[in-house]
Amino acid sequence: GDSVTQTEGQVALSEEDFLTIHCNYSASGYPALFWYVQYPGEGPQFLFRASRDKEKGSSRGFEATYDKGTTSFHLRKASVQESDSAVYYCALGASSGSWQLIFGSGTQLTVMP
C-alpha cells in the first residue's frame, strides 16, 4: 500500500540555521504530496502541496520540490526561527476512497534562540 517515510524523528537547530526534513513516499502514479505543521495542542495547518514532477510548493519561507525519480518531497527552509518550532508532517493523497491522506510519522523541530 501507499506509504510516507520521514527519517528524522527530531531535529534540533539554532536560529538562522538551514533546515532539511526528509520525506520519501511509496505510491504508484503521481500522488499529491503535502506538508502540514502542527503546533502543540492545535490541529495541523496546511503548508503547501505539489502534484507534478519538479513542481515546487512553498509557504512561509518553507519549500519542497516534488521529485518523482527519487520519490521525495523534502522540506527545506534557509533560515529557521524559534517560532518555527513545531511538528512537521509529510502526507500523501491516496486516490482510493475519498482522497485519504496518509501521513508520515512526523518530525519534531526545535529551534533554539
Add this chain to the structure above:
Amino acid sequence: AQTIHQWPVAEIKAVGSPLSLGCTIKGKSSPNLYWYWQATGGTLQQLFYSITVGQVESVVQLNLSASRPKDDQFILSTEKLLLSHSGFYLCAWRTGGGDTQYFGPGTRLLVL
C-alpha cells in the same frame, strides 16, 4: 471564509462510558468531512470520511462510529470507551473538487 468548530475542547471520561464528539463547518456547502485520531506523540490516522449527508465510510475501526446528520455536521461516537481511545481527535474538511484537507482545532480525550 470557512470555519470549523469542534466540541468539546477536551473530555475526561471513564472506561465503559459513552462518548459523542462533534464537528461543524460553516461557510462551505457540501464539504467532504473526515475524522482522524492522533495518539499522544503519534501521527494522524484517518478513521472515517463522509461525502454527503447520511453517508459515512470507515477507514479504520477502533470500536467507534460516525454519522453525518446534517451537511455541515459530523459526529463521532461510541457506547463504551476503552483506555485505547485516549488521544486527540481531529475533524477535517475538503471541497469536492480539491485535494487539500483543512483541520479543525481538535478535541483532547482522556479515558481513565
